[in-house]
């Protein structure tokens with residue numbers, strides 16, 4: 001394996017990495033990989049094999065645990081991709097290879113690879129589809145990149161041919177200057193912290209992070225992977241703790257914040273600060289005499305427990321904007337984020353969150369770290385992985401779509417063949433999805449290109465993508481599958497039938513075929529002009545079978561359209577405006593976004609309507625119980641929005657006595673406590689009634705046709721006090737009533753309005769007695 005030795009020598013000379021792709025039968029590639037590692041003089045101690053079985057005497061990780069390599073540094077990583085090539089795994093492990101090291105990929109013969117169906121393809125074969133329905137576009141693209149990229153060697157081990165030698169013959173590099181300690185007089189952090197920096201970028205970032213020492217300091221650090229941003233944040237946290245400050249660190253998973261704690265600990269040791277640690281191997285709490293560094297999950301951290309002096313939000317791009325906003329209440333805060341991470345975080349963070357930051361009155365300093373820590377800038381393996389996984393995909397630049405309007409755009413069905421053959425279009429589609437959603441990953445690229453249940457629809461303006469939707473076909477399941485699901489079995493890729501069947505106990509929910517809008521996004525430069533709604537309208541027409549050119553109606557292709565998403569008042573209103581109706585709200589919060597999911601349906605056929613109707617009536621029957629318990633803390637504006645988007649109203653089945661009680665209540669809201677159920681019935685009716693104000697605008701009431709018109713605050717009062725049963729004092733404070741008494745009076749007034757709208761003749765007569 002002279003080639004392996006030559007690749008390694010070149011990699012070491014220029015502190016870059018090289019890829020060695022060995023293609024052939026599994027056993028042959030495994031033997032050759034072992035030879036290659038030996039020839040390249042890489043010790044098993046510094047090698048990790050990611051694959052299903054051991055064949056070299058080194059650390060092995062099963063692909064499902066590949067994320068353990070994030071943040072680690074290895075001289076060689078071998079990915080045995082014979083059983084499965086998972087795009088996420090590829091993205092997670094390439095970054096762990098050190099400068100001077102090799103990434104070794106073991107694959108079937110490359111010409112046959114795209115047509116083979118592997119274990120990952122099985123996951124794309126969502127019932128009722130089978131693995132034969134999955135296509136191989138993602139891998140065909142990957143193979144092309146292997147041949148096309150510098151620094152990637154390809155060897156056909158069966159024929160012993162070097163198809164591409166991967167040598168780049170690089171020019172000698174200039175030495176990179178070492179980081180220095182700023183000589184400013186007003187330097188806040190100790191020199192030891194600067195001496196611990198590995199690059200100039202890191203030292204400059206640390207200097208910006210000094211802003212955290214003062215209340216109001218807000219710093220955003222953006223970097224590609226492996227630039228040492230978590231470490232910079234850790235050094236800053238250590239400095240702050242040493243000076244007696246309380247630093248709260250958060251990240252989507254603790255593992256991601258490990259480097260923050262490692263650097264903070266090392267620094268505190270270097271400063272000879274006595275440190276108490278809760279756990280030596282995975283510390284979540286470092287305490288100095290007066291300061292500390294502690295970890296909390298994002299949804300807990302956002303409550304700012306124990307009033308920290310400063311917060312570090314690591315991997316901020318992997319969190320939703322609504323959650324990030326909450327951290328702006330901290331005295332000082334740093335957000336660090338990966339630009340081209342394996343999670344495809346993309347530039348989404350900047351676009352979505354920086355606008356919000358700009359609106360806040362905090363002065364924000366932004367830093368960008370370019371210099372890689374582990375290898376030289378411009379490393380060809382990073383370039384290859386970025387391209388292969390489309391980590392740098394972005395939507396069209398603003399001027400290209402800024403003029404797009406519903407009248408000027410065209411609706412397009414973007415087949416996977418078309419996306420595969422038009423790289424520009426693929427980049428725009430994927431870039432827009434990544435930008436709009438904090439959880440789009442390389443696996444999604446494969447799903448979009450090869451999943452038989454997945455379709456892409458878009459609005460194009462001058463050939464550029466301005467609005468895009470990712471759709472999944474669901475349901476249409478046979479009786480066995482439905483029974484399996486009903487008994488608790490998981491059927492992949494059928495999210496709506498799954499929830500309706502397993503959680504809502506409807507064995508027939510998987511009979512109908514639905515089209516779920518998995519994702520929808522409009523370019524940020526063209527939002528709020530009706531494009532998203534137009535895209536949904538066209539999708540609906542297509543799903544409903546569209547009449548043909550002769551005007552003959554065709555039967556509906558789908559029984560319903562559906563969506564499940566993290567509910568915010570604005571998004572629920574968007575879906576409701578487009579004809580989708582609430583049938584469920586999840587009882588638990590998403591652990592990353594802190595949001596409850598709403599499930600909304602739009603029936604297209606008779607059987608789709610039957611499905612929607614029964615779930616609507618079950619929802620109306622059970623939502624009261626949910627609101628007093630699992631949904632008791634759901635944001636009242638979300639409650640208002642989801643209730644107003646139900647296709648029907650709660651029943652007003654009150655007894656004559658209950659009506660009398662309600663009729664007496666406006667003058668003594670204390671009566672509420674004697675028979676809360678009667679109030680609940682009335683409130684639920686008002687909030688679900690078609691005639692009550694539509695809640696598209698969450699802040700201003702809209703005139704109603706017949707029903708009562710309530711101020712948003714009165715509706716929030718009905719939600720918080722009556723439906724969610726919060727205490728009077730808490731409700732009065734939350735809704736800004738000057739006193740508990742005024743809050744009670746407001747409930748009395750609201751009840752009076754509802755009685756005027758819904759009361760019987762007797763109720764009105766009873767009311768008159770008090771006038």
Ligand SMILES: CC(=O)SCCNC(=O)CCNC(=O)[C@H](O)C(C)(C)COP(=O)(O)OP(=O)(O)OC[C@H]1O[C@@H](n2cnc3c(N)ncnc32)[C@H](O)[C@@H]1OP(=O)(O)O
Nearest residue numbers: 436518519520521522527528529530531532533565570574
């Ligand atoms: C399954 C899912 O994908 S759910 C997640 C939906 N996607 C996202 O959140 C990605 C980021 N957001 C977007 O890309 C867009 O805001 C979309 C797709 C939600 C809406 O696209 P647009 O082209 O702006 O839609 P359109 O102009 O037809 O309707 C906008 C309406 O949605 C509502 N709306 C939805 N989200 C918001 C929001 N975050 N802020 C304000 N209004 C919003 C408004 O009520 C607006 O109403 P208006 O027409 O009275 O102004």
Ligand SMILES: Nc1ncnc2c1ncn2[C@@H]1O[C@H](COP(=O)(O)OP(=O)(O)OP(=O)(O)O)[C@@H](O)[C@H]1O
Nearest residue numbers: 071072196197198225226227228229230231259373
């Ligand atoms: N100042 C430092 N001292 C010691 N090690 C460092 C330092 N800075 C970075 N490293 C090492 O370099 C690697 C990358 O650093 P870090 O995890 O901080 O970067 P990152 O930009 O957050 O990377 P990733 O996106 O991979 O998580 C880690 O293995 C870390 O241990």
